[in-house]
Amino acid sequence: MAKTIFITGTSSGLGKLTAKHFAQQGWNVVATMRSPEKETELTQYPNIRIFPLDVTSPAQAKEAVEQAIAAFGKIDVVVNNAGMGAYGALELAKETDIDWQFAVNTRGPINVIRAFLPHFRANGGGLFINISSFMGVTTAVPLGSLYNMSKFALEGLTEGLYYELKPLGIELRLVEQGGSTGNNFRENIAWSNESDIKAYDDLTSKLKSLMSTRDTSQLSAPQDIVDVIDSLATRKSNQFRTVVGDMGKSLMVMRNSMPIEQYLETIAGNF
Numbered sequence: 015m016a017k018t019i020f021i022t023g024t025s026s027g028l029g030k031l032t033a034k035h036f037a038q039q040g041w042n043v044v045a046t047m048r049s050p051e052k053e054t055e056l057t058q059y060p061n062i063r064i065f066p067l068d069v070t071s072p073a074q075a076k077e078a079v080e081q082a083i084a085a086f087g088k089i090d091v092v093v094n095n096a097g098m099g100a101y102g103a104l105e106l107a108k109e110t111d112i113d114w115q116f117a118v119n120t121r122g123p124i125n126v127i128r129a130f131l132p133h134f135r136a137n138g139g140g141l142f143i144n145i146s147s148f149m150g151v152t153t154a155v156p157l158g159s160l161y162n163m164s165k166f167a168l169e170g171l172t173e174g175l176y177y178e179l180k181p182l183g184i185e186l187r188l189v190e191q192g193g194s195t196g197n198n199f200r201e202n203i204a205w206s207n208e209s210d211i212k213a214y215d216d217l218t219s220k221l222k223s224l225m226s227t228r229d230t231s232q233l234s235a236p237q238d239i240v241d242v243i244d245s246l247a248t249r250k251s252n253q254f255r256t257v258v259g260d261m262g263k264s265l266m267v268m269r270n271s272m273p274i275e276q277y278l279e280t281i282a283g284n285f
């Protein structure tokens with residue numbers, strides 16, 4: 015019998031590619047997104063069902079899970095992919111962006127996991143794959159503190175949950191993606207307010223320039239990340255935390271091989 019995967023944030027980037035990949039592999043796919051009425055591509059697949067889900071809403075998460083179960087009976091794998099970035103100086107950040115960063119990247123997976131737990135408990139198991147970032151296990155740039163916070167928290171949530179869900183047969187995995195092509199992530203970044211405070215201008219322009227001129231050869235092919243999700247979903251890999259991409263891998267090596275003070279000074283020295 016075909017297995018079923020539930021994915022958040024499938025309107026673009028990694029989420030959309032993952033939905034198409036699993037549909038092509040013969041899985042049933044529940045593709046969720048904030049605005050299903052705009053979707054024209056995933057609607058072409060007979061084994062993809064699309065349901066509305068803004069992950070910041072616990073009520074909508076419950077509703078989407080109910081719709082998914084009604085459509086396919088049993089859900090085997092859940093991919094918490096939806097995410098956004100709030101970048102810029104913390105002092106200048108809009109209050110709404112601070113809350114939104116946490117609401118989407120951290121509270122969102124909490125909402126989806128809580129909505130799925132009764133189903134997974136009843137089934138005696140299930141798998142959550144949480145899409146994090148190398149920015150969830152290490153810091154790499156200035157002005158990314160809110161994004162770091164949201165993904166570090168996702169990492170802590172996932173590790174912490176491991177202990178309480180293992181006895182129930184429910185598993186968790188983390189994918190640290192290191193940036194890839196073919197997504198809207200950079201376009202969707204919520205930058206801190208323009209302001210008459212000039213103290214952060216220099217760092218801000220350096221970071222914006224780094225992001226706009228970043229060598230795409232340092233980025234992962236999106237399919238490499240999908241292949242990692244595939245190997246986790248099909249149990250070819252049991253790795254708890256998988257880092258994808260050379261940039262993330264080399265930062266992790268650096269972070270793990272240096273005293274933290276040396277690491278921080280090395281990164282700060284790049285700016």
Ligand SMILES: NC(=O)c1ccc[n+]([C@@H]2O[C@H](COP(=O)([O-])OP(=O)(O)OC[C@H]3O[C@@H](n4cnc5c(N)ncnc54)[C@H](OP(=O)(O)O)[C@@H]3O)[C@@H](O)[C@H]2O)c1
Pocket residue numbers: 022023024025026027028029047048049067068069070094095096097098099118145146147148190191192193194196197198199200202
């Ligand atoms: N690209 C990178 O450089 C990078 C690096 C490391 C980690 N990541 C992580 O990888 C994941 C996928 O991102 P991506 O690279 O594919 O970027 P993307 O193209 O911007 O995709 C993000 C997806 O999340 C959705 N989303 C945003 N807020 C949402 C909400 N409140 N409820 C439901 N969906 C929401 C977006 O939908 P809408 O169309 O409705 O906005 C979009 O479908 C994210 O968790 C991101 O943090 C990305």
